[in-house]
Amino acid sequence: xxxxxxxxxxxxxxxxxxxxxxxxxxxxxxxxxxxxxxxxxxxxxxxxxxxxxxxxxxxxxxxxxxxxxxxxxxxxxxxxxxxxxxxxxxxxxxxxxxxxxxxxxxxxxxxxxxxxxxxxxxxxxxxxxxxxxxxxxxxxxxxxxxxxxxxxxxxxxxxxxxxxxxxxxxxxxxxxx
Amino acid sequence: xxxxxxxxxxxxxxxxxxxxxxxxxxxxxxxxxxxxxxxxxxxxxxxxxxxxxxxxxxxxxxxxxxxxxxxxxxxxxxxxxxxxxxxxxxxxxxxxxxxxxxxxxxxxxxxxxxxxxxxxxxxxxxxxxxxxxxxxxxxxxxxxxxxxxxxxxxxxxxxxxxxxxxxxxxxxxxxxx
DNA sequence: CAGTTCTGATTGCATCTTGCAACTGGTTGT
DNA sequence: ACAACCAGTTGCAAGATGCAATCAGAACTG
Numbered sequence: 001x002x003x004x005x006x007x008x009x010x011x012x013x014x015x016x017x018x019x020x021x022x023x024x025x026x027x028x029x030x031x032x033x034x035x036x037x038x039x040x041x042x043x044x045x046x047x048x049x050x051x052x053x054x055x056x057x058x059x060x061x062x063x064x065x066x067x068x069x070x071x072x073x074x075x076x077x078x079x080x081x082x083x084x085x086x087x088x089x090x091x092x093x094x095x096x097x098x099x100x101x102x103x104x105x106x107x108x109x110x111x112x113x114x115x116x117x118x119x120x121x122x123x124x125x126x127x128x129x130x131x132x133x134x135x136x137x138x139x140x141x142x143x144x145x146x147x148x149x150x151x152x153x154x155x156x157x158x159x160x161x162x163x164x165x166x167x168x169x170x171x172x173x174x175x176x177x
Numbered sequence: 178x179x180x181x182x183x184x185x186x187x188x189x190x191x192x193x194x195x196x197x198x199x200x201x202x203x204x205x206x207x208x209x210x211x212x213x214x215x216x217x218x219x220x221x222x223x224x225x226x227x228x229x230x231x232x233x234x235x236x237x238x239x240x241x242x243x244x245x246x247x248x249x250x251x252x253x254x255x256x257x258x259x260x261x262x263x264x265x266x267x268x269x270x271x272x273x274x275x276x277x278x279x280x281x282x283x284x285x286x287x288x289x290x291x292x293x294x295x296x297x298x299x300x301x302x303x304x305x306x307x308x309x310x311x312x313x314x315x316x317x318x319x320x321x322x323x324x325x326x327x328x329x330x331x332x333x334x335x336x337x338x339x340x341x342x343x344x345x346x347x348x349x350x351x352x353x354x
Numbered sequence: 355c356a357g358t359t360c361t362g363a364t365t366g367c368a369t370c371t372t373g374c375a376a377c378t379g380g381t382t383g384t
Numbered sequence: 385a386c387a388a389c390c391a392g393t394t395g396c397a398a399g400a401t402g403c404a405a406t407c408a409g410a411a412c413t414g
Contacts (some may be wrong), residue, residue, distance in 0.1 A: 011229040013290025015297045016210050016276060017282030023289065026201040027373095033193050043391050053187035055373055060392055070286075082381050091286050098278045099193060104276055106192030109268050110199065110249075113190025120192045121405045201401090220362050232402055237363055259361045259410050 023095075024073060027054060027062050032071065032092060033099065034139065037119060041085050042077075051116075071095070087142040093135050100124060100131060119160045130156060131177050143175035199246050200272075204231060204239050206279075209248065209265070213315065216298060216334060218262050219254075228293075248272070259343060264319040271313060273308050273315070292345035296337045309331060 006087060011017055017073045023029055030052060034040045035057035047059055064087065103120030106112055112120070121143040123130065134156040138143040154162070185292040189193055200206055207229060211217045218225060224236055240263065243249045250337065254260035254293070280297030283289055289297070311333040316322040 010268075012293070013288070014210075014293040015280045015287065015289040016223040017229055017283075018281045018287035018289055019283035020203050020206055024201065024203040024206070027198050027200070030194060030199055032389095044389080051191060052194055057252070057374090057394085058372070074222060080382080084391070094282060094285070098275070098282055101275045101278045102196045103192045104378095105271060106194075106196035108271070110192065110195035111187070111190070111395080112195055115193040116189070121414065149195060150362090158397095204401095221360080230402095233363070234365085234403095235401070238400095255383090257361075257410080261362065317404090 006080060022071070025062075027058055028066060029056065029095075029099075029102075029123065031059065031062055031066065032088070032095060035072065035086060035088055036099065037157065037160065039141070041087065043086075044081060046086075064094075086139060090139070090143065093138045093142065094133050096138070097128075101163075103149075111121050118163045118167050122163055126170055181345065191350065198250070202239075204235055205243060205331050206272075206276075207231065208239050208243065209269060210276065212249065212263060212265055212269075213273065214334065214337065216318070218264065219260060220263075223263075243269075252306055265315060267320065269314070270277055270315045271310050274305075277308060285302065292341060295340045295344050303333075 007164040008019060009176060023032075030050070031054070032076065034046055034050060038045075040046045043059065045064070046063075047054065047056055050059075063072065064072070069091075070089055072089050073089055075087065076087050076150060077085050100120075100123045105115045107120045107124070123134075126133075133151075134144075136148055137155045137157065140147045188197060198210075204255045207227070208223060208231070210216065211223055211227060215222075215226065217223045220236065220240070223240075224231065224233055227236075240251070244251055246268075247266055250266055251348050252262050252264065254262050277297075277300045281301045283332075284301070285293045300311075303310075313325055314332045314334065315320075317324045
């Protein structure tokens with residue numbers, strides 16, 4: 001049923017337009033963000049731990065669309081017959097630079113909260129080198145790629161999370177790890 | 178001017194979420210794209226020369242929202258008592274890196290047409306240096322900033338347009354200058 | 355100076371999308 | 385057996401979108 005992906009008559013062949021046709025709504029990128037930076041992989045995690053309060057039918061619909069577009073994938077959780085694990089594909093992982101730029105713009109021009117801006121700031125300051133390191137990490141976690149040798153210490157997400165908690169600790173309840 | 182920007186009860190203070198609340202729909206970025214890369218400054222130009230066929234009521238609504246958010250501004254055209262000129266603000270101009278990243282992703286992962294991908298490719302290859310040059314150019318055109326001395330030859334948009342026409346010339350009718 | 359065209363929009367209406375709350379069928383833990 | 389948990393689905397109201405027609409004022413055209 002997901003075989004018909006190309007026949008849906010795009011508005012135009014412009015790369016920006018095509019991207020907007022896939023991701024141009026208020027929820028799709030929020031879900032990818034939670035998977036990427038919050039490491040949420042199950043339906044319930046994406047539903048209940050979502051900062052913005054997504055509805056379950058919207059979540060189900062967007063997960064379906066993102067799968068059809070090949071941005072994420074879904075497998076059975078071997079430990080729980082009923083649990084599904086959602087993963088980013090390479091196509092999804094490579095949205096990281098887009099997030100970095102969007103985060104930088106939002107941090108500069110919109111009333112972003114101090115705590116939630118820390119990740120964006122670090123990602124911006126780290127530049128392409130940090131993005132590459134994070135993307136490598138995501139490939140290990142989501143695609144099962146072999147881990148890079150000679151890269152000890154906490155991963156990029158752990159570092160971003162630690163920085164967030166250092167700022168958020170005193171002002172609000174920190175979300176579960 | 179837009180004094181009531183903070184009171185609209187955001188879903189969350191996350192920079193990515195806030196950006197999506199402003200630009201997360203299928204048309205807003207299309208309009209900014211046409212203003213930025215197509216140099217369209219009038220309602221009619223944005224309406225009739227739009228590749229994707231935006232409806233006039235949607236265009237009017239989005240122009241209103243983008244103005245309320247401070248991404249664009251509107252002035253009277255002195256030559257025509259009825260014409261309005263829309264301009265990018267600094268906030269709007271600084272969306273360029275976001276476009277560059279979105280364009281790069283769309284070009285790589287979606288079925289973008291050859292001709293319409295050329296601009297995205299050049300923007301990607303040019304990197305931050307080219308983006309800065311283009312943003313300076315936009316500041317001159319849209320904000321009335323003094324032009325940089327010692328930068329002769331065609332501007333960035335003209336170069337992107339020339340590259341587009343070189344590819345599109347043989348396969349389709351080129352849009353009017 | 356009448357008629358046509360051009361300007362930036364607005365209106366009505368049908369259809370698609372979104373949001374909320376309740377609910378389902380099955381699984382797991384006690 | 386029973387409650388809690390899992391990934392969703394369903395029904396319905398409200399809002400957003402798309403299309404075509406229309407509008408009023410300003411500007412060219414003869």
